[in-house]
Amino acid sequence: MQKHFRRVPHIVAWQNADLVQLGLTAEQCRTALQWVSADSSRVQSAHKAVARVCKDAGSWITVAGYALSLPVVSPMAGVVYRWVARNRQKMPGGTAACAIDFEKKI
Numbered sequence: 001m002q003k004h005f006r007r008v009p010h011i012v013a014w015q016n017a018d019l020v021q022l023g024l025t026a027e028q029c030r031t032a033l034q035w036v037s038a039d040s041s042r043v044q045s046a047h048k049a050v051a052r053v054c055k056d057a058g059s060w061i062t063v064a065g066y067a068l069s070l071p072v073v074s075p076m077a078g079v080v081y082r083w084v085a086r087n088r089q090k091m092p093g094g095t096a097a098c099a100i101d102f103e104k105k106i
Contacts, residue, residue, distance in 0.1 A: 007056055007057055007058040008053065008056065008057050014026070014029030014030075014034070017029075021040065022034075022036045022040055022043075023036070023040055023043060024036070024043065028045065031085075032045045032046040032049070032081075032085065033045065033046060033049040033050060033053075034049055035048075035049035035052040035053060046078065046081050046082070046085075047068065047074065047077040047078045047080070047081035048069075048074070050065075050068065050077070050081065051065045051066075051068035051069045051074075051077070052065065053065070054068065055069075
């Protein structure tokens with residue numbers, strides 16, 4: 001996203017982040033995308049984190065972020081997020097290392 005949108009927040013792989021400073025655990029980061037506010041006071045996970053990144057990105061993608069946050073859309077976005085997360089190793093660019101054992105994690 002950083003290549004395509006002007007205002008995407010700083011993205012860091014969780015393995016390279018100071019999780020304690022961010023108020024996150026490795027388990028949280030292994031199972032879902034995490035969005036942390038600049039002052040680390042707010043955290044959003046999974047599809048809500050995707051929506052937040054989209055809202056911050058500017059341009060037309062901001063509209064998608066607000067749409068994902070709508071009460072009627074958000075639950076469906078959660079289902080789609082979990083499906084993509086379960087199958088991410090099968091997606092273009094995915095590897096076996098991307099697989100998560102969801103039965104144990106979520």
